[in-house]
Structures are given as C-alpha cells and as structure tokens.
Amino acid sequence: MNVFDLSLKLNGFPIKEARRTLTSIQDLQEIDFNNYVEAKKHAIVQYHLKHNAFYQSLFKETDHTSWDAVPILTKQDLQQPLNKRLSEGFSEKNVYVNKTSGSSGDPFVFAKDKFCHALTWSVIQDRFGWHQLDFNNSVQARFYGIPLDTKGYYKERFKDVLSKRHRFSVFDLSDAAFEKHLDTFKSIAFDYINGYTSAIVQFAKFLRQRDLILKTICPTLKACLVTSEMLFEDDKRLMERYFGVPVINEYGASELDLIAFQNQNSQWVVNSETLYVEIVNEENQVLPYGEEGRVVITSLYNKAHPFIRYDIGDIGVLSEESTVQKPLLQKLIGRTNDMAVLPSGKKAAGLTFYYITKSIIEDDGNVKEFIIEQLDLQTFKVFYVSASALTVNQINLIKKEMEHYLEKDLQILFERQDQLKRSKSGKLKQFSSLLNHT
Structure with a gap:
C-alpha cells in the first residue's frame, strides 16, 4: 500500500x-x-x-x-x-x-x-x-x-x-x-x-x-x-x-x-x-x-x-x-549574510575561516566539531568540542593561516565547549557574524 x-x-x-x-x-x-x-x-x-x-x-x-x-x-x-x-x-x-x-x-x-x-x-x-x-x-x-x-x-x-x-x-x-x-x-x-x-x-x-x-x-x-x-x-x-x-x-x-x-x-x-x-x-x-x-x-x-x-x-x-x-x-558557497567584513574593509566568505580552521584542527580526530563567530571587525572566536584542548602549536598555526589567506592583525579566540549550540531545528551554522545583528 x-x-x-x-x-x-x-x-x-x-x-x-x-x-x-x-x-x-x-x-x-x-x-x-x-x-x-x-x-x-x-x-x-x-x-x-x-x-x-x-x-x-x-x-x-x-x-x-x-x-x-x-x-x-x-x-x-x-x-x-x-x-x-x-x-x-x-x-x-x-x-x-x-x-x-x-x-x-x-x-x-x-x-x-x-x-x-x-x-x-x-x-x-x-x-x-x-x-x-x-x-x-x-x-x-x-x-x-x-x-x-x-x-x-x-x-x-x-x-x-x-x-x-x-x-x-x-x-x-x-x-x-x-x-x-x-x-x-x-x-x-x-x-x-x-x-x-x-x-x-x-x-x-x-x-x-x-x-x-x-x-x-x-x-x-x-x-x-x-x-x-x-x-x-x-x-x-x-x-x-x-x-x-x-x-x-x-x-x-x-x-x-x-x-x-x-x-x-x-x-x-x-x-x-x-x-x-x-x-x-x-x-x-x-x-x-x-x-x-x-x-x-x-x-x-x-x-x-x-x-x-x-x-x-x-x-x-x-x-x-x-x-x-x-x-x-x-x-x-554559503549565505549572503555570512560574509566576514575585515578591518581593511575587505569582505570574505565566512566559510573561508571555517575551511582554514578545519584543515588544521580535524587532522588528528581530536576535535569533533566547531563553529566560528565574528564578534567585531577584528575579532573571531572558534567554539569547539574535543577530547582534549587545542595545543599552542595548533592555535598559532590557525592564526598564521588566517593572516596568510586574509590579512594581518586579526584577533582569533578559542573556547572549548562540551557541546555546540544548535538552532531549534537542530541545524549547526558553521559561521555567523554578530555584525549582521548590530
């Protein structure tokens, strides 16, 4: 039937x-x-x-x-x-x-x-x-x-x-x-x-x-x-x-x-x-x-x-x-409201940050998942779930790659969490910018 x-x-x-x-x-x-x-x-x-x-x-x-x-x-x-x-x-x-x-x-x-x-x-x-x-x-x-x-x-x-x-x-x-x-x-x-x-x-x-x-x-x-x-x-x-x-x-x-x-x-x-x-x-x-x-x-x-x-x-x-x-x-490529605006005035697809970070921190299987938020023009924060905290070398490598692909003097923060926030529907937004809400 x-x-x-x-x-x-x-x-x-x-x-x-x-x-x-x-x-x-x-x-x-x-x-x-x-x-x-x-x-x-x-x-x-x-x-x-x-x-x-x-x-x-x-x-x-x-x-x-x-x-x-x-x-x-x-x-x-x-x-x-x-x-x-x-x-x-x-x-x-x-x-x-x-x-x-x-x-x-x-x-x-x-x-x-x-x-x-x-x-x-x-x-x-x-x-x-x-x-x-x-x-x-x-x-x-x-x-x-x-x-x-x-x-x-x-x-x-x-x-x-x-x-x-x-x-x-x-x-x-x-x-x-x-x-x-x-x-x-x-x-x-x-x-x-x-x-x-x-x-x-x-x-x-x-x-x-x-x-x-x-x-x-x-x-x-x-x-x-x-x-x-x-x-x-x-x-x-x-x-x-x-x-x-x-x-x-x-x-x-x-x-x-x-x-x-x-x-x-x-x-x-x-x-x-x-x-x-x-x-x-x-x-x-x-x-x-x-x-x-x-x-x-x-x-x-x-x-x-x-x-x-x-x-x-x-x-x-x-x-x-x-x-x-x-x-x-x-x-x-992503959503139009997920563009990152940099201090120089340059714009970049928000997923650029996600790609760069992903290529570094997922290699050893330690990090289960992560998201990135733009807090202000200069500051980006990586929230991640992992078995152990990111090493200093990993953090420095991410910062270096951000400068290489985007521009210098960006502030990259990291926060380890037990689990990431999902929307009410259960979706996970890989990149979001708080600049869009101010």
Whole structure:
C-alpha cells in the first residue's frame, strides 16, 4: 500500500495529477523545453500581477516589458502577515502553509497552492528514484530535529510512521547516543540515511573511531542523503568510507522546492521542471554560467503566493556546462549574510575561516566539531568540542593561516565547549557574524 501517496491525497494534494504533469515536462525535447520555460515565466508573472495585490505593489513604476524588468523579491519583502501576500481566491484554509527555519536570520510564514505542493513531492520522489529509493517503501534513518511542543512532536512522529522513517536526535551527538544508534542499525533494515550534514558527519567520525563500516552492520543500506548544511569534500569521503554507500548532496528550500540533487554521476542537477534558477551580481544583472553570484529562483507553479525572482540568500555558481533544460550547480558557497567584513574593509566568505580552521584542527580526530563567530571587525572566536584542548602549536598555526589567506592583525579566540549550540531545528551554522545583528 502506498501510504505516503495516500496521505498526500487525503490532505487534498493531487499527487497523481502532479506526477503526470512532471512526466510531460520531462518528455519535452530541448527546443520545446526552452519554450515551455519562457511561457511559464511569463504566465506566473502575469498571474500574480492580475490576482495578487502584494505582488502588484512590488512592481510600482516598473513595466513588465522584459524579464530583466521583473523586480527581485527579498525575504525582507515577505516580513508581513501571510494573508496580505496571498492571491485572490486563496486563504490559509485552502493552501499548504508552513514556515522557514530561520537559518538565514529571516524566518517567515509562506504558502503554496495544493497542486504546487504536490508537484514538490513529485520532484522529490523522482530524484530519490535516481538512486532506487522509494518514498512509499524505502526505510529511512532520519537525522533531523523535532519540535518539542506536544502537538508538533506527535505530528512529526505520525509523519515518520507514514513515511517509514526512524528519527535519530541531532541534539545528542555523544558516543553513548551513537552506540544506541548502532544497535538500531543492527535491528532495522534501513535503505538510506537522510538528514543534517553536521550530525551525520559526527556519526561517521564515531564509526571511524570504532573502525566500523555501517553497511557491514546494516547490509540493506544503499545511500546517504545530506541536506540543509554545507557538505565538504573531505567529509563526503569520510562518510562514504565508513558508511560504505554513496553520499548524495541535496539542496532545497521549504518555501520553494527541491532546488538541486546529485545524480549517479555526481552532477548536482538543478530542478528546471518547476523552478527557474538565475545567478545575479550586486547590481541584479544576470551572470553567465561559471560566474559566482546570488542565487535567485522563480517558482513556476505557485499561484497562491509569488516567489518570482526570489533572492534565497545563497551564493553559488552554475556550471558552464549548464543548459536551460539541465542546469548544473557547480558550487554552493554559503549565505549572503555570512560574509566576514575585515578591518581593511575587505569582505570574505565566512566559510573561508571555517575551511582554514578545519584543515588544521580535524587532522588528528581530536576535535569533533566547531563553529566560528565574528564578534567585531577584528575579532573571531572558534567554539569547539574535543577530547582534549587545542595545543599552542595548533592555535598559532590557525592564526598564521588566517593572516596568510586574509590579512594581518586579526584577533582569533578559542573556547572549548562540551557541546555546540544548535538552532531549534537542530541545524549547526558553521559561521555567523554578530555584525549582521548590530
């Protein structure tokens, strides 16, 4: 019995119709596909200009004469009650309503019409199928957070049952917790692991410490899918070695859709069927493939709420090998609000600090995980969890490398902790700047 599909249908989400639509899009030849995208871009703008007062107000004096004339929508634009942003004919009673995690610093409530939400699930199911994973039948080991309020907790637990998921807490990453996880993997025939990158990396480090390969313990395991946080190449290699299965990188946003998903050739394929993805510079000009800029996304099907040329807050690069039908995400660099500002006025991606520190302090396996905060223009603090404190040599080497890659006279502080603070959802933010909140 296809319990997951049935649950969508019972909640009013037309999954069969959505699946047929997705298949018809995927069957298009290249020229027809390009025409399809142009038509859908024009149609969704015209729809919201006609039926959505909130979207009409964004255009102001700008005419819809070309795609470049369509304004870029920011998260700050959405910081107003949902009922003021919905299109005619839609209310909170007849749409799918949810809220973003707020990991970008700008949480908000959003909506999708029911067909659009069904399409989202159709795309997810399609991509999982690339790796022989089936939402209705495959058993998932889920490394995610969970709401702590009673209603939210039991709602997620019920969804876990429907989706054949066993949830592992990301709030307890102790060896004792991981020992219990191992027992669970011995007793349940999991098909795949799915969840937050940082927590799953810690489980892989635990396996390395025990010199264990997870697939020998759970032979049914086929893959590991990571999401919501940055995946670094050395962490991917670590997981693949100690899990014994391929690691697949997923990039999505709850308010939009699945944005990109790795195929079996390790290409990060962008969802071009229901989304239109652009990379733009600081002047909002579209950049050619291969150049780095802000990720701007249009939801081609959401009639309930406009997400048109929506600045998601990420920085990325589309590969030069991209086409309209098959865009490829070459690199996801981080969030626009995670830029470090240095005393000289120079800006650097916050993850630069993370990369430098990571290359030094994780070599011997002593440090389990760490995060970096910018306290002021000159001061950065490394919070870390480890078996023993960092040595003077390690600290001096980190400071030296910071100066080499960035600039001199930075103050680098270190604080060892028993565990790191995670967001309410359980995500771990590798770099954050307090300058963004002052």
